[in-house]
Amino acid sequence: MTKIRKKEKGNIVITLVLLILGLIFVAPILLLVMNSFKPYQEMIKNFLSFPVNFTLDNYTTAIARMDFVRVFFNSAFVTILTVVFGVIFSFMAAYGISHIQSKLGKFLYILFTMGQIIPFHTIMIALQTMMAKYDLTNKLTVLVCLYIGFHSAFGIFTYVGFLKSIPKELEEAACIDGCGVFRTMVQVIFPLVKPTSITIGVLFFLWTWNDFLMPSLMISSSEKRTLTVMIYMFRSNASSEWNLLIAALTLSIIPIVLLYILAQKYITSGITAGAIKM
Amino acid sequence: MAILYKKYKKYYYMFIIPALLLYALALLVPMFLGTIPYSFENWNLMSGSRSFAGINNYIKLLSDKDFWHAFLFNISIGIWTIVGSNVLGFIIAYFLNKKIRARGVIRALFFIPNIISAVLVAFIWTFIFAQILPNLAEIMGWDWLGNISWFGSPGTASFTIILVSIWQQIGFLMIIYTAGLQTVPEELIEAGKMDGCTGFRLVRYIQLPLLMPTITINLFVSISGAFKAFDVPNAMTAGGPYGSTMTAAMDIYQEAFVRYNLGYGAAKSVVLFAAVAAVTLIQLHFTRKREVEL
Numbered sequence: 001m002t003k004i005r006k007k008e009k010g011n012i013v014i015t016l017v018l019l020i021l022g023l024i025f026v027a028p029i030l031l032l033v034m035n036s037f038k039p040y041q042e043m044i045k046n047f048l049s050f051p052v053n054f055t056l057d058n059y060t061t062a063i064a065r066m067d068f069v070r071v072f073f074n075s076a077f078v079t080i081l082t083v084v085f086g087v088i089f090s091f092m093a094a095y096g097i098s099h100i101q102s103k104l105g106k107f108l109y110i111l112f113t114m115g116q117i118i119p120f121h122t123i124m125i126a127l128q129t130m131m132a133k134y135d136l137t138n139k140l141t142v143l144v145c146l147y148i149g150f151h152s153a154f155g156i157f158t159y160v161g162f163l164k165s166i167p168k169e170l171e172e173a174a175c176i177d178g179c180g181v182f183r184t185m186v187q188v189i190f191p192l193v194k195p196t197s198i199t200i201g202v203l204f205f206l207w208t209w210n211d212f213l214m215p216s217l218m219i220s221s222s223e224k225r226t227l228t229v230m231i232y233m234f235r236s237n238a239s240s241e242w243n244l245l246i247a248a249l250t251l252s253i254i255p256i257v258l259l260y261i262l263a264q265k266y267i268t269s270g271i272t273a274g275a276i277k278m
Numbered sequence: 279m280a281i282l283y284k285k286y287k288k289y290y291y292m293f294i295i296p297a298l299l300l301y302a303l304a305l306l307v308p309m310f311l312g313t314i315p316y317s318f319e320n321w322n323l324m325s326g327s328r329s330f331a332g333i334n335n336y337i338k339l340l341s342d343k344d345f346w347h348a349f350l351f352n353i354s355i356g357i358w359t360i361v362g363s364n365v366l367g368f369i370i371a372y373f374l375n376k377k378i379r380a381r382g383v384i385r386a387l388f389f390i391p392n393i394i395s396a397v398l399v400a401f402i403w404t405f406i407f408a409q410i411l412p413n414l415a416e417i418m419g420w421d422w423l424g425n426i427s428w429f430g431s432p433g434t435a436s437f438t439i440i441l442v443s444i445w446q447q448i449g450f451l452m453i454i455y456t457a458g459l460q461t462v463p464e465e466l467i468e469a470g471k472m473d474g475c476t477g478f479r480l481v482r483y484i485q486l487p488l489l490m491p492t493i494t495i496n497l498f499v500s501i502s503g504a505f506k507a508f509d510v511p512n513a514m515t516a517g518g519p520y521g522s523t524m525t526a527a528m529d530i531y532q533e534a535f536v537r538y539n540l541g542y543g544a545a546k547s548v549v550l551f552a553a554v555a556a557v558t559l560i561q562l563h564f565t566r567k568r569e570v571e572l
Binding site: 017119147206213261268 | 289293297309316373379389393547548555
């Protein structure tokens with residue numbers, strides 16, 4: 001009895017210690033958010049104090065100066081299209097590959113898998129040069145196409161792994177019941193891999209929303225800029241206006257944190273599943 | 279199944295087409311018709327000159343001090359980051375795996391930096407180093423802290439890059455270590471305890487050997503990530519002071535988009551790719567050998 005109690009006490013100590021360490025760990029983010037609500041003069045006087053004159057001025061100024069709404073929608077447009085079509089195309093291709101029984105099927109699988117080990121920095125010069133040559137830069141839809149192509153390597157790899165575990169009898173039964181190939185794929189198999197789809201979708205979201213290098217190479221017009229690129233440009237041009245920058249940083253982090261809270265289960269299980277399949 | 283396959287064969291191929299087209303556009307064409315052939319060309323975008331160079335770019339690369347400096351710097355911050363983030367990620371996972379409360383909240387706290395864009399992470403920390411720490415030093419009268427110029431010397435600038443990279447990567451590695459620790463059977467730990475194996479020895483002789491598959495994955499992820507270091511150093515130090523914190527990927531970027539040497543930059547890209555592929559394959563080979571079967 002005493003032993004059990006002692007153990008529980010020990011666990012509470014571990015809980016508290018981890019909680020405090022965790023709060024220290026995210027302190028930079030907490031300091032960022034806290035300071036974004038202070039007027040500039042108050043902020044530079046003491047960064048560690050709580051806001052006395054609570055203000056939203058930093059936010060309103062930052063939103064206006066950075067054309068934040070437009071940039072936010074550019075990022076949202078690119079990200080949402082990439083997630084939706086990236087998941088659909090990856091699933092379709094994985095479904096096809098897992099059914100093709102010839103050597104070509106195996107070859108296609110290896111071809112897609114290979115994409116995961118090629119760093120973006122290895123192809124960025126060629127990609128930028130080629131896109132500029134055919135006048136495909138400064139187009140958000142082209143950016144979407146490139147993201148889908150780039151992410152599909154991981155998507156197909158992961159889907160093929162999960163499709164293998166689905167019994168083939170299921171499809172044969174669907175076929176006997178008069179279900180065509182499209183209906184089998186969309187109405188029988190796709191619902192079965194729903195957790196995988198959500199995981200892949202969430203990862204595509206994070207990779208696209210957070211990416212900096214691709215949009216900075218592909219987009220030069222200020223109207224088409226994405227969030228990370230805009231913040232980078234603002235920092236290079238107006239490096240001393242920290243009050244505006246931290247407000248913009250806070251606003252950019254919010255969608256990601258919301259996504260994490262909504263999809264926590266899928267993010268963690270997805271990362272684990274994705275990594276273990278390697 | 280065979281009947282199904284014959285009947286629908288053409289559909290199965292059709293399903294692959296959209297992904298294959300975009301994959302070719304984004305990756306295959308740039309890699310095989312771009313990077314690789316460009317690397318054998320003498321091509322400068324400023325002067326507009328373009329000619330076949332054979333393996334000249336690669337020969338020039340052998341004695342390119344700046345590139346190898348960037349490459350070695352990349353490896354040294356890589357080693358610190360890989361060791362630091364894996365050790366800390368494992369320790370947090372180890373304690374998270376005990377029967378504790380508020381596990382979800384604690385995990386979220388350590389994981390959130392990992393889902394924020396690396397560029398934003400770099401700026402958050404620039405804010406800490408350039409604004410908050412000097413201010414703190416002033417308020418507290420800590421001259422030693424106030425006198426540090428974080429981005430002013432190669433040593434401190436490298437330290438900031440390593441610290442921020444570790445901070446960002448811990449969460450990811452922790453999640454995978456947590457999943458790995460859950461696969462270690464309870465009976466084995468109980469049996470170990472009965473034989474008098476406790477504490478650190480339990481971790482060293484029972485949990486770690488059984489975790490080799492997880493360690494393989496995490497090392498693979500962090501090594502390949504280390505070679506791709508770009509966003510954090512670029513946004514935080516921009517390679518400075520005096521190019522001392524330039525990574526391989528940043529050097530490639532400079533070569534191509536600042537000095538406009540596309541051919542030479544492409545040759546550097548091929549070397550980077552070869553290095554990543556070689557090191558990760560060697561690592562996979564060695565850690566896979568040490569995995570124990572249950």
